[in-house]
Amino acid sequence: MFEATIRAGRLREVLDAAGVLVDECRIHVCDEGLLLRAADPAMVALVDITLDAEAFESYEADGELLGIEIDRLAEVCRIADDDSLARLELDAEKRRLHVDIGSLSYELGLLDPNSIREEPDLPSVDPPATVVLEGEHLDRGIEAADMVADHLRLRVDDDVFVIEAEGDTDDVSVEFTRGDLLEVAPGQADSLYSLAYLTAMSRAIPGDAAVRLELGEEFLAGIQYEYAEGGPAVSYHLAPRLQTA
């Protein structure tokens, strides 16, 4: 059985972070909490989200796998206040998730988990360089790059983290020195990434979150952050674009 109670806003954080890459996803509800891992249809990026059982007001689960259409469940959360408690209960037989929020009862039809692409493996490579900065700083840099091009370069130069973009007529670069960064572990790092993905991720990341970037040369970048007060931990991975010579 799966039966749990959680703040509506907390559940929405999980769905917003996943919705950056996919419309439908498989959510595992295990003893330790909720797990969600998915790759976007183009297989350029993946997202891995965990939400500990402790983040729930109450939580009981037997390792069920739920097939969720993200937008529909997110919309239910959105018409409630963030602090409203949402009671979730799986009706495995009818393949439905009951969602009760105050006077509202919603019966969400679940998807067959087997009809949804299986979870990709998580990459495990030691990153040559890592930097940690605030979400809003990252967002500002991505927004600046977006003015001139559809891809950007993430580069670490000694202890300076650089976001660069080259457009047809204009170039832009934003530099973050040690004073701007929460942490920096310098190393060889210089890769191009698609702005479409980064812009969508950046919109989901709270401005005050500490965002950890794992970077390298032509490197599958890691982008990690946690929501405040024991909220979901999110890890994106984004494949580099080929350098054009």
Next chain:
Amino acid sequence: MFEATIRAGRLREVLDAAGVLVDECRIHVCDEGLLLRAADPAMVALVDITLDAEAFESYEADGELLGIEIDRLAEVCRIADDDSLARLELDAEKRRLHVDIGSLSYELGLLDPNSIREEPDLPSVDPPATVVLEGEHLDRGIEAADMVADHLRLRVDDDVFVIEAEGDTDDVSVEFTRGDLLEVAPGQADSLYSLAYLTAMSRAIPGDAAVRLELGEEFLAGIQYEYAEGGPAVSYHLAPRLQTA
């Protein structure tokens, strides 16, 4: 002669409530005040609005009939502050309504009242059940139903008022018990209504208004409310949709 002065915001309330169903309407200006009754082109819903002469700062009328294009007069009210006084004066000969608001003089061309569909009769059936609830609660229920379907069911079950909708994959219901309701007179009530109409009405209803619903089985629903501080009294009637067996 028709000559009157009224707060611009007050006049806009009348026009907003009528605009839910029609683009053009006939407004009667009688001794007792302003009367407006109209049915939507599909004849599914009707609106009946009265605004007492006392709601005007000054009021003189001889039972004239004004043919009004709602959007145009509403737009004039909108560029003024709600508290500005609008002076209205009919020029019957030129078929124009002078509207003076501060330094603004607007001459509104009137429509020939005979070119506008005549007022429908008001239904007079005793409703089997009535409930009264706050506008924003009704709105929340309608919004929830709108997530899954294009019609909803309004049902009274003992002293519980239920808004329900069944979609292709998801169902939703919102229950209002005695504690949530301002009044309830239980009775047999269970009908389907179109969400397109209810959503439009709900947008016009102020969140803090007490909304009286007259309900029954396959029943022409009544939806009544008044604007604050002696503002217009509005009564909608909405025909039920056929139950699909």
Next chain:
Amino acid sequence: MFEATIRAGRLREVLDAAGVLVDECRIHVCDEGLLLRAADPAMVALVDITLDAEAFESYEADGELLGIEIDRLAEVCRIADDDSLARLELDAEKRRLHVDIGSLSYELGLLDPNSIREEPDLPSVDPPATVVLEGEHLDRGIEAADMVADHLRLRVDDDVFVIEAEGDTDDVSVEFTRGDLLEVAPGQADSLYSLAYLTAMSRAIPGDAAVRLELGEEFLAGIQYEYAEGGPAVSYHLAPRLQTA
């Protein structure tokens, strides 16, 4: 050489005021400051903007001529706070303008000034009448006229300034008497102007600016204002529309 530092918001004021009429413009950077003059492609209106060297935090220029695509430079200013300092430096050889704002470095590709239409001459006719009023009052009048027509009449009647518009069914007029006006020099003035231009200009004019209107009969109107605290001085000229008999 051209090298200057200025608040980002100040630079944006120049670009917003010019962007009302043109997408690309020539900016002269002279000893005394920045000069920008341009006519719209239809040659109906022209804009003349000056920003004194004193409005810059630092300023060095040798009379260079910069070919600017307005939207791109305005977008750079927009992602910065209005109070951030923007450092501008011309790379004449590469025909690029370096823009540094905090950690952001932007290289703006300049247009060939010779590819941009040359500056029109400024008209020099003594206006028969002038009025000065607040930007938000002018805006309110233009908005009112826009409800009924696509052009309006600006008229001075003794010491009353009148904005009028005649639509197919409705007419509107807004009167500003001596009490509403900051200044008035009465004279013969009665001309029609296109609302498309006036609406765009009005959006650029700050609500609290004192706007000087130079008016006459079938007259090339002058519309002048300054931004607060030593900001750019802007002068529009707008050709009249022919009176339809």
